[in-house]
Amino acid sequence: MSVQPGWRQLPGRLRGGIVLLGALAVVALCGPLLTRDPAAVLDPAAAALLPPGASRVLVTLADGSTILADAARQDRGEWRVTRLGAERTIPAGRVAQVARHRFWLGSDSVGRDVLARLCAGGRVSLGVGALALIVALLIGVAAGLVSGWRGGVVDAVLMRVVDAALAVPTLFLLLFLAAILRPSLAALILVLGLSSWMGVARLTRGQVLSLKERDFILAARAIGAGPGRIAAFHVLPNALTPIVQDAALRLGDLILVEASLSFLGLGVQPPTASWGSMVAEGQEMLASAWWLTALPSVLVALAVIGAGLVADGIQDLSRRKAAAT
Amino acid sequence: MLRFAGRRLAAAVVLVWLVATVTFVLVALAPGDAASRLTDPRISAQTRERWRREFGLDRPLPARYAAWLGAAATGDLGTSWLHHRAVTTVLGDALPNTALLAGLGLMVEIAGGVAIALVQLRRARGRLDSALSFAALASYALPTFAVALALIGVFSYRLGLLPPSHMHSLAGEQAHGPARMFDLLLHLVLPAATIGLTGLGAVARYLRGVLLDERGRLYVLAARARGCSEQRALLVHVLPNALLPLITMIGMSLPFLASGSLVVEVVFSWPGMGQLMFGAALARDVPLLMGATILMTVAVVAGNLVADLAYAVVDPRVRL
Numbered sequence: 001m002s003v004q005p006g007w008r009q010l011p012g013r014l015r016g017g018i019v020l021l022g023a024l025a026v027v028a029l030c031g032p033l034l035t036r037d038p039a040a041v042l043d044p045a046a047a048a049l050l051p052p053g054a055s056r057v058l059v060t061l062a063d064g065s066t067i068l069a070d071a072a073r074q075d076r077g078e079w080r081v082t083r084l085g086a087e088r089t090i091p092a093g094r095v096a097q098v099a100r101h102r103f104w105l106g107s108d109s110v111g112r113d114v115l116a117r118l119c120a121g122g123r124v125s126l127g128v129g130a131l132a133l134i135v136a137l138l139i140g141v142a143a144g145l146v147s148g149w150r151g152g153v154v155d156a157v158l159m160r161v162v163d164a165a166l167a168v169p170t171l172f173l174l175l176f177l178a179a180i181l182r183p184s185l186a187a188l189i190l191v192l193g194l195s196s197w198m199g200v201a202r203l204t205r206g207q208v209l210s211l212k213e214r215d216f217i218l219a220a221r222a223i224g225a226g227p228g229r230i231a232a233f234h235v236l237p238n239a240l241t242p243i244v245q246d247a248a249l250r251l252g253d254l255i256l257v258e259a260s261l262s263f264l265g266l267g268v269q270p271p272t273a274s275w276g277s278m279v280a281e282g283q284e285m286l287a288s289a290w291w292l293t294a295l296p297s298v299l300v301a302l303a304v305i306g307a308g309l310v311a312d313g314i315q316d317l318s319r320r321k322a323a324a325t
Numbered sequence: 326m327l328r329f330a331g332r333r334l335a336a337a338v339v340l341v342w343l344v345a346t347v348t349f350v351l352v353a354l355a356p357g358d359a360a361s362r363l364t365d366p367r368i369s370a371q372t373r374e375r376w377r378r379e380f381g382l383d384r385p386l387p388a389r390y391a392a393w394l395g396a397a398a399t400g401d402l403g404t405s406w407l408h409h410r411a412v413t414t415v416l417g418d419a420l421p422n423t424a425l426l427a428g429l430g431l432m433v434e435i436a437g438g439v440a441i442a443l444v445q446l447r448r449a450r451g452r453l454d455s456a457l458s459f460a461a462l463a464s465y466a467l468p469t470f471a472v473a474l475a476l477i478g479v480f481s482y483r484l485g486l487l488p489p490s491h492m493h494s495l496a497g498e499q500a501h502g503p504a505r506m507f508d509l510l511l512h513l514v515l516p517a518a519t520i521g522l523t524g525l526g527a528v529a530r531y532l533r534g535v536l537l538d539e540r541g542r543l544y545v546l547a548a549r550a551r552g553c554s555e556q557r558a559l560l561v562h563v564l565p566n567a568l569l570p571l572i573t574m575i576g577m578s579l580p581f582l583a584s585g586s587l588v589v590e591v592v593f594s595w596p597g598m599g600q601l602m603f604g605a606a607l608a609r610d611v612p613l614l615m616g617a618t619i620l621m622t623v624a625v626v627a628g629n630l631v632a633d634l635a636y637a638v639v640d641p642r643v644r645l
Binding site for chain 2 (some may be wrong): 020161162163165166167168169170171172173175176177178179180181205243252256257261265268276279283286287289293294297298300301302304305308309
């Protein structure tokens, strides 16, 4: 009798990984809600390379335009706004709102709010990683199922292709593909997926081979189930745990590889931000503005750690199940 | 043993041939051919036509493939568009530099990983053990470029101790003998440390598991019963057995080493294969791209072969 384990009964590492990845995803997705409109506080002259925690005063005028000021104070029906050392007065009637904008994580060399940009970059980094993972899973599971089920020449050819593709170092393969294709987000996702399906195929094939001769598969064949039905309803559900565990690790790898590729300038193209390309942009200011390189790097690492914890946790879970039976 | 080696060698050759063929097919399938992709629109149609003939693009695909494969097999990978020299010469200049950097990085990685795993084993599941386990996970999770930039930030910019880029300083370039060696070593420290630091986590994680398994075996108990100390049992009896599968693991991790050293070479301006590949990708230098990819695959496959053979030498069971 197995009881569905509740959240509290899950292994600690699995819970930790899910919380970490979930938190990163929520922050990335809710960025536009949590942070101010990046365009409103964009002011290269007044707010370039601010350290984390620095703040400016955001003056919104009645016509919707904004001024990012060092200070603003109200003086007898007018606002005295200081920006770049110069003071100007604005009639109170033209000022819609005055609010303090804090650059919690600083600003970059053209005055962009790093927190807002990290959120935007997170959507790209995590999104590209997740979509590439789906591509890798689709190709890899299909190839593994066919290879394991059919056997023979198909299997031999497919597995040699897998061996060959695994022997090419990932970044060399990706630079090669990036150079001969036109760069775009869709191409990047496709190319990342294409660089990562081989492991999935090998794993799925192994699972199919070990399940193929089992009695329940034989029974399914005996009652006339076709290969598609057997693959979908009998083989895959039983092979799911190792594939999901591998997929979690793979997600971490894909996020890392996307970061490297974007860091090299051959992944996500500007002005779109990804964590990797943000590090590349901040590289010039390494000595003076550490937050531009350190923060996106740490976020990449946290995402990969989260994925690794999920993978470890799934292993804990299956080990626990094996011990219980 | 010879039959085993022969079989593995044949498989390796087939593998390299497959990779070479796939790179050729990918280039052939890519939108636009070399003559149209390479250059700006101001170049006239006649010039393009002449180029197409020079590159042999006017011939049918199978003929081009046969000619290219034949040339590649005899060590002719064409001429680099970027460097205007034979691809093999360009790669030949860079390969030793990459081998030096990646080799040293690998040594740092193994030494560091083994040391961490041994320290963890002294009190498994203790506080130090879990702290080091987390450090190992972080070492795996941190992007290579982040570690490289952090080291440059601290040791080059903050402390001014070590050079942040290139293989030699201007003075070192002209020096001879020990002075030149010392200059090279100084430039090697940060890039090799980067490769080592990003790789040691995986080694430590792997080795800790194997060591824990091995330590519970009966032969360890027997050694302890003979009066062998805990320390000695670990170092003399357990470690050699655990290092065996490590050979295979390192053989399989060679592609990661190559990818990691690519980023390191770019960040540290190290004149190796990775840097060449990067330049070739930016300039879309197709012959160099193909050459570098194939040569790096050959290096990885050769490394794998060496690891397999080394394993077969120390463990006769796998020769079957």
